[in-house]
Amino acid sequence: MKKSIFAVAALCMVSATAATAGEKAGDSTPAQDLEKYRSFFMKRFPGVPLQEFANGVNAVSPANRENWEAIEEFPPYEPMIEEGKALWEKPFANGKTYSACFAEGPGQRKNYPYWDANRKMVVTMEMAVNECRTANGEKPLKYKKGAITRLTAYMAYMSRGQKTDVKVPMNDSGAVAAYNDGKSFYFARRGQLNFSCAQCHLESAGQRVRTNVLSPSLGHTTGWPVYRSKWGDLGTLHRRFGGCNKQVRAKPFKAQGKEYRNLEYFLTHMSNGIEYNGPSARQ
Numbered sequence: 001m002k003k004s005i006f007a008v009a010a011l012c013m014v015s016a017t018a019a020t021a022g023e024k025a026g027d028s029t030p031a032q033d034l035e036k037y038r039s040f041f042m043k044r045f046p047g048v049p050l051q052e053f054a055n056g057v058n059a060v061s062p063a064n065r066e067n068w069e070a071i072e073e074f075p076p077y078e079p080m081i082e083e084g085k086a087l088w089e090k091p092f093a094n095g096k097t098y099s100a101c102f103a104e105g106p107g108q109r110k111n112y113p114y115w116d117a118n119r120k121m122v123v124t125m126e127m128a129v130n131e132c133r134t135a136n137g138e139k140p141l142k143y144k145k146g147a148i149t150r151l152t153a154y155m156a157y158m159s160r161g162q163k164t165d166v167k168v169p170m171n172d173s174g175a176v177a178a179y180n181d182g183k184s185f186y187f188a189r190r191g192q193l194n195f196s197c198a199q200c201h202l203e204s205a206g207q208r209v210r211t212n213v214l215s216p217s218l219g220h221t222t223g224w225p226v227y228r229s230k231w232g233d234l235g236t237l238h239r240r241f242g243g244c245n246k247q248v249r250a251k252p253f254k255a256q257g258k259e260y261r262n263l264e265y266f267l268t269h270m271s272n273g274i275e276y277n278g279p280s281a282r283q
């Protein structure tokens with residue numbers, strides 16, 4: 001176990017290129033970043049159309065893709081979408097349903113995450129689900145797995161085909177700061193292994209680490225919740241962030257805490273223009 005983790009370290013040290021070295025939050029605007037990161041990936045993977053990046057590692061690794069296509073023939077998450085639909089329709093104790101909070105109905109993945117100017121914070125879809133519950137006298141759900149993934153699987157399914165379009169209002173310094181905070185998190189080295197998200201998912205995207213090929217960050221936010229064979233279940237994006245932090249022996253942050261919400265804001269903005277395709281399956 002120990003040995004193989006250090007093999008990861010060796011790989012990423014070798015492959016760290018100057019492509020994004022010295023990247024600092026605030027050096028460029030969100031619009032410039034979008035252009036820069038998207039073209040970095042499109043050049044790294046010539047011939048892969050933008051929308052394909054919604055499929056994670058399967059967009060860049062033919063071996064993974066074959067396996068994944070077989071899994072998607074009988075999607076393991078399908079019954080969970082049905083469970084989510086039932087939860088969505090089941091009235092709360094007060095007789096209302098989620099529709100009382102989500103005026104556009106379940107298919108509104110495109111509206112999250114967003115910067116809430118009044119509350120001065122990034123609001124994610126999972127958070128909106130729980131805020132709906134507490135506003136209606138129900139207990140909040142746990143954020144990494146379980147019922148929340150059923151509800152968001154149904155919501156994602158009903159939103160398939162919507163385009164990612166995260167706005168960072170440049171006239172709101174709080175929004176820009178939250179975006180830059182997420183960007184700093186992405187480029188910061190952390191954990192005992194001293195690795196940043198960017199080293200694995202940007203500089204080393206497409207390279208093999210042990211049995212895994214590293215997916216590009218472009219499109220990382222479109223397919224959630226994800227059914228992972230390793231989990232044997234659906235999990236949220238923040239569950240995955242926690243797993244990736246643990247891989248480098250860093251302490252994971254709280255799901256839906258400020259750090260991961262700002263990271264999600266940055267990362268989702270990077271995928272602007274790519275259609276939502278959740279829920280999805282991964283190994």
Ligand code: HEC
Pocket residue numbers: 008055056057186195196197198199200201209212213214215216220221226240241244245247248263282
């Ligand atoms: C040591 C390398 C490493 C680091 C550092 C790392 N990851 Fe990962 N990550 C992986 C591997 C391996 C996987 C599984 C294969 C894949 O999809 O890339 C993965 C998967 C993911 C996925 C799921 C992709 C999908 O399509 O299902 C996301 C999202 C992700 N990482 C985000 C992050 C973020 C954000 C960070 C920084 C907090 C990070 N990772 C840091 C190695 C890493």
